[in-house]
Amino acid sequence: MKDSKYGVTRCQIKTSNVFLETKLLPAVIETIASILCVKPESIVKAPAEEDMRRNTDLVLVLDGRRIACRVRKHKYLYDKTSTGIPYYDQFTIRSSLASGNKTELDKIMEGWGNANFYGFANKQETGLDAWVFGRLNVFRLWMFEELVKNKGVIPAAEVPNLDGRESFMPFNIPDLPSDFVIARQIPDFDQIAANSLKVSQTFETCTDFKFDFNAQGQGTFV
Numbered sequence: 680m681k682d683s684k685y686g687v688t689r690c691q692i693k694t695s696n697v698f699l700e701t702k703l704l705p706a707v708i709e710t711i712a713s714i715l716c717v718k719p720e721s722i723v724k725a726p727a728e729e730d731m732r733r734n735t736d737l738v739l740v741l742d743g744r745r746i747a748c749r750v751r752k753h754k755y756l757y758d759k760t761s762t763g764i765p766y767y768d769q770f771t772i773r774s775s776l777a778s779g780n781k782t783e784l785d786k787i788m789e790g791w792g793n794a795n796f797y798g799f800a801n802k803q804e805t806g807l808d809a810w811v812f813g814r815l816n817v818f819r820l821w822m823f824e825e826l827v828k829n830k831g832v833i834p835a836a837e838v839p840n841l842d843g844r845e846s847f848m849p850f851n852i853p854d855l856p857s858d859f860v861i862a863r864q865i866p867d868f869d870q871i872a873a874n875s876l877k878v879s880q881t882f883e884t885c886t887d888f889k890f891d892f893n894a895q896g897q898g899t900f901v
Contacts, residue, residue: 699800700750706806707748707796714812714862722746744793747783747815756799756808756866760849767809767866769849770797774837777844784848787815788822794861801871809866811852817859818850 700707704724712719725745749771758766773783786792795818798810825834835848852860 699752699804700748702804703750703800703807707750707798710807710810711746711796711812745791746794746796747792748796750798750800753800753802753804753808764851767799768852770795770811770852771847771849773845774848775846788819808871809864811863812861813859814861817856821855
């Protein structure tokens with residue numbers, strides 16, 4: 680596979696790490712709840728059918744907004760693409776399935792999903808060392824504009840899984856419009872090495888994000 684201007688993710692991963700995502704679900708929920716200033720119990724795991732048909736892992740019960748979630752292993756936090764882009768500056772989306780069914784990318788582009796949470800586990804797999812929480816509407820609009828501008832070429836390189844039967848696409852966060860990011864934790868490698876990064880250090884204050892979330896209305900999130 681040739682490198683594109685978007686870079687190639689050297690590491691080939693499985694399409695889903697269900698065990699890790701389930702193990703860290705409480706940490707993911709706590710983080711999202713803090714960002715949106717809601718109670719953690721207002722965020723629940725979506726039924727399996729909802730996940731398969733509508734690209735969701737979590738549902739914010741407060742108003743039905745759908746959040747797609749993925750967590751990667753800690754070791755990938757230190758990796759970079761062939762063009763030097765850190766993995767934590769990307770998020771990946773499944774782009775082909777051996778079954779031929781609709782992929783995560785298909786579902787997103789059809790309009791399912793309101794937000795995307797993409798994180799990296801800490802070494803102990805008890806919490807998160809880095810994550811991004813983004814607006815899928817912003818991603819969709821950017822994708823449509825890029826497809827038109829590039830005559831149908833998707834602005835990402837397709838990377839096969841280990842068995843070569845399925846693949847995913849990595850998207851670089853800096854390439855997207857700035858309003859894609861609702862909130863983000865960039866890894867502090869000194870704190871990670873000292874094992875001192877806590878959930879309370881992941882963002883400034885709940886009030887800051889609540890103001891942004893409420894002042895602009897649904898359009899800032901959905």
